[in-house]
Amino acid sequence: MVAHTLDVLYHTERVLAITNSIEIGQRGYSLTGDSRFLEPYNKGSTEIESHLRNLSALTSDNTQQQDRVKRLESTITQLVGFSAAAVEKRKFSFDSARAINATMEGKRLMDAIRIQISVIEQEENLLLKARAQTNQQQITKFNYTFVTLLGMTGLILVIIFFGINFNLKARHVSESKLKLALAEVRDLYDNAPCGYHSLDGEGKFVDVNNTMARWLGYSREEMLHKMNFTDVLGEKDRGVFRSTFEHLKQTGIAYNLELDLVRRDGTEFPAMLSSVAIVDTHGSFVKSRSTTFDNCERKEAEEKIKNLNHELEAFT
Numbered sequence: 001m002v003a004h005t006l007d008v009l010y011h012t013e014r015v016l017a018i019t020n021s022i023e024i025g026q027r028g029y030s031l032t033g034d035s036r037f038l039e040p041y042n043k044g045s046t047e048i049e050s051h052l053r054n055l056s057a058l059t060s061d062n063t064q065q066q067d068r069v070k071r072l073e074s075t076i077t078q079l080v081g082f083s084a085a086a087v088e089k090r091k092f093s094f095d096s097a098r099a100i101n102a103t104m105e106g107k108r109l110m111d112a113i114r115i116q117i118s119v120i121e122q123e124e125n126l127l128l129k130a131r132a133q134t135n136q137q138q139i140t141k142f143n144y145t146f147v148t149l150l151g152m153t154g155l156i157l158v159i160i161f162f163g164i165n166f167n168l169k170a171r172h173v174s175e176s177k178l179k180l181a182l183a184e185v186r187d188l189y190d191n192a193p194c195g196y197h198s199l200d201g202e203g204k205f206v207d208v209n210n211t212m213a214r215w216l217g218y219s220r221e222e223m224l225h226k227m228n229f230t231d232v233l234g235e236k237d238r239g240v241f242r243s244t245f246e247h248l249k250q251t252g253i254a255y256n257l258e259l260d261l262v263r264r265d266g267t268e269f270p271a272m273l274s275s276v277a278i279v280d281t282h283g284s285f286v287k288s289r290s291t292t293f294d295n296c297e298r299k300e301a302e303e304k305i306k307n308l309n310h311e312l313e314a315f316t
Contacts, residue, residue, distance in 0.1 A: 002135055005128040006255060008058045008065075011051045012117050012124075018044040018051065019076055023110050026083035030090045030097035041087065045080055052076065055120075065123060072116045079109040135276075136252040143281050195271075195292035198278075201285055203229045203245055212292055217264030234260045234268055249285045252277040258295065270295040 025041030028034065052073050059065035082105050090097035164171040189196060195212030197205060205223045213220050216232050229245075230238045237259045248254040255274040262268050275290040 001131045002128065002253070002255075004058065005124050005131060008055065008124045009121060009128075011055045011058065012121055014051045015048065015055065015072070015076070016114065016117050018048045019079060019110065019113050022048070022080065022083050023106050026086050027101060027106065030086050030094075030101055033090065033094065038087070041083065045084075048076060048080070062123075065120060068116060068120050068123075072113065072120070075109055075112050075116060079106065079113065082106055082109060132251070132253045139252065139276070139279065140283065143279065147281060194294075197229075197290050197292070198287045199229055199245070199290070200287050201249070203242075205229065206287055215263070215269070215294070216261065232261050232263075234262055236260075245288075248275050248277055248288060252279070261292075 021040040022044040025037045025039070025044065028037030029041065052069070055069050056066070056073075059069055082100075086097050086100045086106070089100055164174065190210040192209060192211055195215060196207075196209040197212055198207040200206050204225060205227050206225065208220055208223050210220065213223060216223075218227070230241060233241055240257075241259060244254050244257055253276055257273045257275075259271055259273060260268045261271045272293045272295045273290055275288045278286045278289055280286055
């Protein structure tokens with residue numbers, strides 16, 4: 001459910017970014033006649049529908065959010081229609097395009113979209129907080145259950161041990177299968193398409209998969225129990241990480257933290273990190289369990305939008 005809420009927030013942010021691109025692209029084309037401004041406009045007009053469908057599906061269990069999404073869809077439809085009309089008029093006349101933009105209808109619709117998305121996100125953030133608390137309660141319950149199961153498993157293993165001593169061949173077969181299964185699990189962890197790592201209470205690496213080690217240019221042996229997470233951060237992000245890490249140890253969750261990671265050769269790349277805290281039966285922090293995604297593609301897209309905004313400002 002936490003992931004579900006995060007998906008809703010992701011799609012609302014994408015809808016806001018895309019509608020902004022549509023409006024900026026339309027105004028840029030209307031002012032300059034430069035067809036390059038139509039690239040974000042055309043791309044956004046195509047992409048917006050899929051994000052709205054996802055929002056509608058994700059909020060199907062919440063009647064109020066469904067109503068808000070429907071109103072948002074209606075406003076976006078108006079914005080797309082207004083932008084299409086302005087683009088069409090600009091193909092024939094600058095004055096006609098300027099006149100339709102002078103009505104400020106585009107600004108009014110964008111302001112309405114921002115407000116509607118803000119209301120949706122406020123509701124989802126309240127849900128996220130409640131679900132994060134539930135998640136922490138489930139983690140604590142799981143820890144108690146795990147200890148009990150561990151004790152029962154230990155008892156069963158003792159009984160099995162005495163039984164399989166009468167058949168060495170069967171024991172060796174069982175051990176081989178267990179080793180193979182553990183190796184497969186570890187292989188999935190080490191070679192996942194995203195980075196995984198765990199930090200102790202001081203922020204030192206206690207586990208890291210091959211994917212993240214390869215991104216950073218270190219071996220696992222060089223990182224484990226030797227390097228601190230701040231060793232792979234730029235100076236500007238270290239303070240942000242420290243405060244977020246303290247927040248993680250207190251609340252048990254941190255999500256969508258954007259940081260610039262520093263490779264061994266000194267180059268940087270943007271990454272997005274989400275973490276949960278692993279605690280003992282007394283609720284004390286043991287280690288973090290974190291997932292890291294390479295954020296290069298998203299940053300490149302944001303940079304393109306930023307450049308288009310600069311171009312628009314230069315023309316106006």
